[in-house]
Amino acid sequence: xxxxxxxxxxxxxxxxxxxxxxxxxxxxxxxxxxxxxxxxxxxxxxxxxxxxxxxxxxxxxxxxxxxxxxxxxxxxxxxxxxxxxxxxxxxxxxxxxxxxxxxxxxxxxxxxxxxxxxxxxxxxxxxxxxxxxxxxxxxxxxxxxxxxxxxxxxxxxxxxxxxxxxxxxxxxxxxxxxxxxxxxxxxxxxxxxxxxxxxxxxxxxxxxxxxxxxxxxxxxxxxxxxxxxxxxxxxxxxxxxxxxxxxxxxxxxxxxxxxxxxxxxxxxxxxxxxxxxxxxxxxxxxxxxxxxxxxxxxxxxxxxxxxxxxxxxxxxxxx
Numbered sequence: 549x550x551x552x553x554x555x556x557x558x559x560x561x562x563x564x565x566x567x568x569x570x571x572x573x574x575x576x577x578x579x580x581x582x583x584x585x586x587x588x589x590x591x592x593x594x595x596x597x598x599x600x601x602x603x604x605x606x607x608x609x610x611x612x613x614x615x616x617x618x619x620x621x622x623x624x625x626x627x628x629x630x631x632x633x634x635x636x637x638x639x640x641x642x643x644x645x646x647x648x649x650x651x652x653x654x655x656x657x658x659x660x661x662x663x664x665x666x667x668x669x670x671x672x673x674x675x676x677x678x679x680x681x682x683x684x685x686x687x688x689x690x691x692x693x694x695x696x697x698x699x700x701x702x703x704x705x706x707x708x709x710x711x712x713x714x715x716x717x718x719x720x721x722x723x724x725x726x727x728x729x730x731x732x733x734x735x736x737x738x739x740x741x742x743x744x745x746x747x748x749x750x751x752x753x754x755x756x757x758x759x760x761x762x763x764x765x766x767x768x769x770x771x772x773x774x775x776x777x778x779x780x781x782x783x784x785x786x787x788x789x790x791x792x793x794x795x796x797x798x799x800x801x802x803x804x805x806x807x808x809x810x811x812x813x814x815x816x817x818x819x820x821x822x823x824x825x826x827x828x829x830x831x832x833x834x835x836x837x838x839x840x841x842x843x844x845x846x847x848x849x850x851x852x853x854x855x856x857x858x859x860x861x862x863x864x865x866x867x
Contacts, residue, residue: 566663569631578665580631586683591621597674602717607645609736610676611652616738617759618680619660620810623745624757626690627682629660634667635677660742688749695754695773695815699841702824704741704811704833706787707762708799709734711806727789738810743831748814751823755814761805763858766813767847773815776846779839781856804849804858815841 570579582588595614597603615632622629634653657664662680713735715721716728723731741757748755756769762784770777784803791799816824828835842848849856 589627589682592679594677607648608652611649614676615656619740620757622682626745626749627684629662632680637672637675690755692769692772699815701839706785708802710808723793747827751820752814761807763804776842776844785836
């Protein structure tokens with residue numbers, strides 16, 4: 549197959565239909581019609597072979613994950629997914645690989661109602677770049693910059709499973725058979741908290757998604773909000789799979805610095821705490837209070853009232 553045959557066979561024919569797409573794949577630009585009184589939220593992520601994924605990753609998982617990580621960015625802003633573009637760089641045309649990749653990609657796209665409206669294909673080292681667009685009511689977007697002293701800190705889901713799953717894939721860990729598939733799937737198939745983000749628009753003062761690890765990502769929120777925070781590591785939500793597979797201190801390290809959880813970290817004022825359970829029950833996601841916003845600009849980790857020291861603070865490019 550050549551470039552335009554690839555686009556038509558694996559991507560254009562499977563794109564989600566949306567009434568707000570005036571012109572999709574096939575022209576020099578796509579045309580979309582944003583809703584009235586909505587702001588457009590835009591995010592872009594690149595996944596590079598050897599940096600973000602191993603060559604032997606199942607292509608279906610890679611297709612799903614390449615979209616899911618972008619959806620998580622929209623979730624953290626409370627945005628509704630709408631349109632996306634895909635730039636795909638491949639060393640060669642492997643039709644079996646493309647079939648599985650596009651299946652995973654469109655499984656996620658169809659579930660979350662996102663339309664593929666354009667992109668590019670080219671030859672080179674394998675990489676995937678997705679630019680995603682969402683819509684959020686004007687003035688209602690969540691940002692990293694609104695947390696105030698006294699706000700309570702929460703996370704969705706459980707932390708650390710994805711990183712342990714990656715270590716299983718690398719062969720660096722072994723776990724009981726009952727947990728093996730669960731942990732690997734937590735790495736390959738993260739769950740972007742799209743509905744949770746939308747439910748938090750009127751409740752949370754600030755939010756961020758957790759891609760590089762809680763201890764690393766929270767610092768971005770604290771910097772933008774110009775505040776500090778205290779986290780009680782004893783309150784971090786840990787799955788049975790994580791707790792039963794490693795020591796407690798190792799589990800805390802995975803939860804704090806493991807990365808690629810794609811859960812939401814968010815701050816909520818005292819006055820809104822009572823509304824959280826109702827709001828997130830609609831989204832079908834668990835949430836856990838893990839700490840509080842404090843004066844200053846420092847992050848403090850505590851366990852049983854004592855300082856908790858963490859040496860590994862998460863992933864950072866070019867570090």
